[in-house]
Amino acid sequence: MAAHVDTVEQVRTVADQKYKYGFVTDIEADTAPKGLSEDIVRFISQKKNEPEWLLEWRLKAYRHWLTMPEPEWAHVAFPPLDYQDAYYYSAPKSKTDGPKSLDEVDPELLKTYEKLGIPLKEQEMLAGVAVDAVFDSVSVATTFKGKLEEQGIIFCPISEAVQNHPELVRKYLGSVVPAADNKHACLNSAVFTDGSFVYIPKGVRCPMELSTYFRINAANTGQFERTLIIADAGSHVSYLEGCTAPMRDENQLHAAVVELVALDDAEIKYSTVQNWYPGDENGVGGIYNFVTKRGACRGRNSKISWTQVETGSAITWKYPSCILQGDNSVGEFYSVAITNNMQQADTGTKMIHLGKNTRSRIVSKGISAGRSQQTYRGLVKVSTKASGARNHTQCDSLLIGDRCGAHTVPYIESRNRSAIVEHEATTSKISEDQLFYCRQRGISQEDAVALVVNGFCREVLQQLPMEFAVEAQKLVGISLEGSVG
Amino acid sequence: MLEIKNLHATVGGKGILKGLDLKVGAGEVHAIMGPNGSGKSTLSYVLSGRDGYDVTEGEVLYQGKNLLDMEPEARAGAGVFLAFQYPVEIPGVPNTTFLREAVNAVRKFRGEPTLDPMAFLKLLRIKIKELGITDDLIKRAVNVGFSGGEKKRNEILQMALLDPALAILDETDSGLDIDALKTVADGVNALRAPDRSVLVITHYQRLLDYIVPDHVHVLAHGRIVRSGGKELAQELEKTGYAAFTGQAA
Numbered sequence: 001m002a003a004h005v006d007t008v009e010q011v012r013t014v015a016d017q018k019y020k021y022g023f024v025t026d027i028e029a030d031t032a033p034k035g036l037s038e039d040i041v042r043f044i045s046q047k048k049n050e051p052e053w054l055l056e057w058r059l060k061a062y063r064h065w066l067t068m069p070e071p072e073w074a075h076v077a078f079p080p081l082d083y084q085d086a087y088y089y090s091a092p093k094s095k096t097d098g099p100k101s102l103d104e105v106d107p108e109l110l111k112t113y114e115k116l117g118i119p120l121k122e123q124e125m126l127a128g129v130a131v132d133a134v135f136d137s138v139s140v141a142t143t144f145k146g147k148l149e150e151q152g153i154i155f156c157p158i159s160e161a162v163q164n165h166p167e168l169v170r171k172y173l174g175s176v177v178p179a180a181d182n183k184h185a186c187l188n189s190a191v192f193t194d195g196s197f198v199y200i201p202k203g204v205r206c207p208m209e210l211s212t213y214f215r216i217n218a219a220n221t222g223q224f225e226r227t228l229i230i231a232d233a234g235s236h237v238s239y240l241e242g243c244t245a246p247m248r249d250e251n252q253l254h255a256a257v258v259e260l261v262a263l264d265d266a267e268i269k270y271s272t273v274q275n276w277y278p279g280d281e282n283g284v285g286g287i288y289n290f291v292t293k294r295g296a297c298r299g300r301n302s303k304i305s306w307t308q309v310e311t312g313s314a315i316t317w318k319y320p321s322c323i324l325q326g327d328n329s330v331g332e333f334y335s336v337a338i339t340n341n342m343q344q345a346d347t348g349t350k351m352i353h354l355g356k357n358t359r360s361r362i363v364s365k366g367i368s369a370g371r372s373q374q375t376y377r378g379l380v381k382v383s384t385k386a387s388g389a390r391n392h393t394q395c396d397s398l399l400i401g402d403r404c405g406a407h408t409v410p411y412i413e414s415r416n417r418s419a420i421v422e423h424e425a426t427t428s429k430i431s432e433d434q435l436f437y438c439r440q441r442g443i444s445q446e447d448a449v450a451l452v453v454n455g456f457c458r459e460v461l462q463q464l465p466m467e468f469a470v471e472a473q474k475l476v477g478i479s480l481e482g483s484v485g
Numbered sequence: 486m487l488e489i490k491n492l493h494a495t496v497g498g499k500g501i502l503k504g505l506d507l508k509v510g511a512g513e514v515h516a517i518m519g520p521n522g523s524g525k526s527t528l529s530y531v532l533s534g535r536d537g538y539d540v541t542e543g544e545v546l547y548q549g550k551n552l553l554d555m556e557p558e559a560r561a562g563a564g565v566f567l568a569f570q571y572p573v574e575i576p577g578v579p580n581t582t583f584l585r586e587a588v589n590a591v592r593k594f595r596g597e598p599t600l601d602p603m604a605f606l607k608l609l610r611i612k613i614k615e616l617g618i619t620d621d622l623i624k625r626a627v628n629v630g631f632s633g634g635e636k637k638r639n640e641i642l643q644m645a646l647l648d649p650a651l652a653i654l655d656e657t658d659s660g661l662d663i664d665a666l667k668t669v670a671d672g673v674n675a676l677r678a679p680d681r682s683v684l685v686i687t688h689y690q691r692l693l694d695y696i697v698p699d700h701v702h703v704l705a706h707g708r709i710v711r712s713g714g715k716e717l718a719q720e721l722e723k724t725g726y727a728a729f730t731g732q733a734a
């Protein structure tokens with residue numbers, strides 16, 4: 001506790017001095033005290049050695065956040081968040097704090113790694129085992145980095161980008177998700193601590209999935225992540241966020257922001273596998289995952305494609321969206337959401353058609369089991385200028401058991417007569433016939449559920465990068481364990 | 486192999502099987518015939534352990550074990566195979582994947598090592614060639630959009646792959662063209678062995694020209710009302726079931 005008291009002192013000093021003399025530079029504390037205030041925002045900014053404009057941006061967000069109501073329209077229920085009862089800054093834990101070997105890691109976690117077929121080395125890394133510096137993945141990561149740099153690709157923590165590429169960050173940060181967009185995004189803007197930054201130069205096709213590298217860093221994903229990806233004209237990138245391995249975190253609230261910008265003829269494919277701790281069977285514990293993800297197809301013929309597999313978190317609140325500004329631009333949303341036990345998910349997308357001949361496609365597969373509740377919420381908006389716009393939405397829900405719920409809430413606003421907007425939705429129960437057919441062939445009840453559900457999600461899972469699709473398929477089965485019989 | 490004693494079963498609270506006795510020896514082929522709704526499929530579901538088919542009385546011994554105590558997948562693992570009267574579609578699941586999962590699941594029950602995708606594909610290629618099944622059919626989703634005959638062939642393919650000790654064929658001949666009928670019969674005949682038994686449920690004598698049964702039984706009103714040799718099937722073809730249904734009513 002002493003450390004925290006010290007830090008309080010420290011922060012107070014920082015704040016006081018700010019008013020008189022500007023920032024002091026030397027702050028040694030690793031954790032800011034509990035609670036949220038302007039001082040904390042300043043503390044974070046100073047810790048990150050940020051330029052004045054970014055501090056101002058954060059403070060503006062913070063002040064606005066104070067005035068914003070909680071979003072209440074989502075079909076999720078939880079006690080009010082106590083923002084003062086959380087920490088907003090802690091330095092990355094040093095390796096020596098982690099478990100010394102896999103023997104010290106939660107056996108449940110290891111079981112799941114096993115089922116997912118994750119190699120031992122990687123298991124150690126994901127579980128935060130202290131590994132020495134010559135560990136393979138480190139050098140692998142460095143090799144990748146070199147390869148990317150050759151092509152002028154910037155791929156680094158956003159805090160590093162703030163230092164090394166301030167002009168890019170300043171130009172694009174908040175340009176897709178304004179700080180005041182919604183309460184969670186606003187909080188993120190005020191207190192984000194890290195995340196990824198990607199810039200793909202004109203005409204460059206990123207030579208690898210930005211995934212292997214990311215997975216290596218996945219163990220350190222934070223509570224208020226901020227990701228910014230910019231694909232310059234004619235470039236192409238596929239980015240993979242998250243991890244099929246279960247992720248535990250003491251922080252209950254996760255409010256990430258992801259912004260994508262695609263310029264003329266550029267293409268961004270963003271895939272997510274979200275497997276944060278969902279809480280136990282009774283809904284105790286578990287992450288609140290309140291994410292704002294949005295992509296702007298700024299250029300002509302640009303394309304942004306979101307693929308998500310959401311199986312974790314106690315509450316998921318997430319609507320990866322596309323703003324189709326450029327003529328002929330394309331937005332896609334492929335989603336699998338699985339809720340089991342007491343999980344709640346309200347997820348979907350927004351496709352905003354602004355440019356001419358813009359097209360969007362939505363494929364959403366929701367699977368609810370246990371006593372979980374799931375909502376697909378989707379908005380398709382066509383502005384007056386978006387002549388020739390087209391959207392097709394396919395939204396299927398699968399229910400396992402009779403204590404769960406699935407809800408579909410499509411909003412369609414079309415202001416252009418030439419636009420074609422199509423919406424198809426189905427809701428069905430997992431078929432006893434199918435399960436029995438599998439079992440008659442020797443396939444266990446649990447494997448049968450996994451097989452049938454994977455079939456149901458196939459269209460979406462196919463969108464994932466190959467090496468990830470296999471793990472995602474296994475994850476589908478693991479998430480539904482115990483849901484039948 | 487199989488011994489059914491005084492089996493009573495209900496479906497949705499309704500009594501369907503009412504004291505059925507049947508003994509199938511190792512290496513034997515038995516045919517079960519009977520009017521629509523007499524309980525033939527019910528019998529096949531009871532034997533394979535489908536939920537909702539409740540046994541209220543009697544017992545079933547399979548290879549000396551109490552079959553009714555076993556989970557459906559364990560029965561399959563122990564060699565009980567049911568070719569469904571109405572094969573089930575599983576959208577999005579490639580037939581190959583399904584077949585491989587099934588084969589490996591059953592191999593696990595038998596204590597055999599599982600096959601990797603390449604080894605399995607090799608086995609699959611041999612079997613589909615024997616059964617005249619096209620490549621296209623194993624790539625598509627399980628039974629989805631298959632014609633009636635294709636579905637039945639797919640059942641026989643599964644039987645051939647899983648190599649069961651007791652195969653129950655529920656009207657596998659219905660809806661088949663003559664060539665397919667022969668293929669199905671060949672598939673079954675290839676399986677005939679001293680340690681294997683087959684229960685053929687059918688409405689038509691024709692199939693029994695190809696799969697010659699050792700015994701023929703008539704199932705009516707939930708019981709075996711008559712048993713005989715293969716000539717019984719011919720007799721039924723001429724006289725129909727009127728005699729039995731009247732008698733048992």
Ligand SMILES: Nc1ncnc2c1ncn2[C@@H]1O[C@H](COP(=O)(O)OP(=O)(O)OP(=O)(O)O)[C@@H](O)[C@H]1O
Pocket residue numbers: 496497499501519520521522523524525526527528570
């Ligand atoms: N789920 C169910 N609920 C109520 N009745 C059922 C159910 N399933 C079967 N039955 C009834 O049980 C009886 C026996 O059906 P079963 O399918 O076993 O007949 P079958 O001998 O196989 O007939 P077919 O020759 O037409 O295939 C029928 O009267 C049928 O309507």
Ligand SMILES: [Mg+2]
Pocket residue numbers: 525526527570655656
């Ligand atoms: Mg029948």
